[in-house]
């Protein structure tokens with residue numbers, strides 16, 4: 032009897048999960064969307080989200096866990112695309128062969144990291160081996176690669192001029208492993224309680240989801256008592272994202288390689304298709320080194336770096352080696368980057384530049400810095 036149960040338990044193989052995913056996807060395709068079916072569709076989508084999570088955790092990747100690539104530098108960008116579009120070529124051309132690359136422990140797959148140094152920023156670039164269709168349902172090694180990509184600060188959706196149709200496919204694969212491109216986390220708070228049922232309040236009219244549907248999704252995740260506060264007009268998918276948790280929100284840039292092979296007319300056609308796709312893009316050639324500086328600039332801009340010049344008290348600012356921070360950084364962030372005791376011993380800071388009203392303005396830890404600010408930090412003498 033015990034043995035039978037054991038077999039039953041482990042008999043639920045990848046194939047069963049993949050089959051179930053396929054069945055639900057099929058049903059979703061067949062079900063027309065309207066007011067009457069909204070709840071049913073939402074339930075199917077929630078089921079699908081749960082199955083995908085299961086598939087990924089079984090194949091060893093996915094989930095919210097960290098990944099085998101050690102983060103280094105000021106930010107990380109990952110090339111994601113099908114094989115042979117030229118990812119390794121681009122990575123090699125963009126990274127300084129002499130840059131120091133840390134020790135990486137990979138056991139099962141090779142993700143090649145390199146460091147792009149641009150305008151003083153050190154950007155770690157990852158070359159994920161070609162992703163495969165179906166990776167999100169747990170097929171092959173693709174899931175591990177995709178989960179590596181989850182930890183990136185920027186995703187470079189990479190295709191060549193002949194394979195633009197891969198873009199939505201890659202985007203879907205990323206979506207299915209919980210990666211949301213160019214989206215903000217939905218402004219929704221869920222507080223799970225012991226009793227009282229489901230209470231939904233919204234500060235804006237909800238046009239894409241109703242309270243019944245919200246309840247159905249929560250029930251699918253075995254939540255029967257909760258206060259839900261919604262502050263934007265979210266979709267069913269966005270609500271499932273919040274309930275499931277474990278989603279990452281990453282900006283993206285489309286990189287189209289091999290433009291050396293396109294004539295003018297074809298280039299025009301490509302640009303039109305790219306505009307339809309709606310994401311920021313850059314056309315390059317790795318082999319012929321076309322637009323690589325533009326690519327670097329776009330990567331740098333997308334990552335939202337700012338430069339901060341440090342000025343020791345009573346001395347000249349150091350313009351040669353600015354501190355590289357991300358947009359939105361505060362004086363506190365800078366302190367934390369410089370020395371672990373700086374926050375504790377902080378007295379005040381002086382700032383010259385765009386973030387202040389007058390030069391040498393005195394500010395506190397919460398002050399938000401802007402690009403090219405000059406900063407003096409005054410700490411307590413110990």
Ligand SMILES: Nc1nc2c(ncn2[C@@H]2O[C@H](COP(=O)(O)OP(=O)(O)OP(=O)(O)O)[C@@H](O)[C@H]2O)c(=O)[nH]1
Nearest residue numbers: 114115116117118119120160161289316317318319
């Ligand atoms: N014409 C042309 N060919 C290129 C360009 N960049 C790369 N290639 C070629 O495309 C082929 C694939 O390049 P890789 O850099 O290995 O592609 P990849 O995307 O890393 O491929 P996987 O390692 O299989 O994931 C090679 O033969 C390159 O020489 C380019 O700008 N123009």
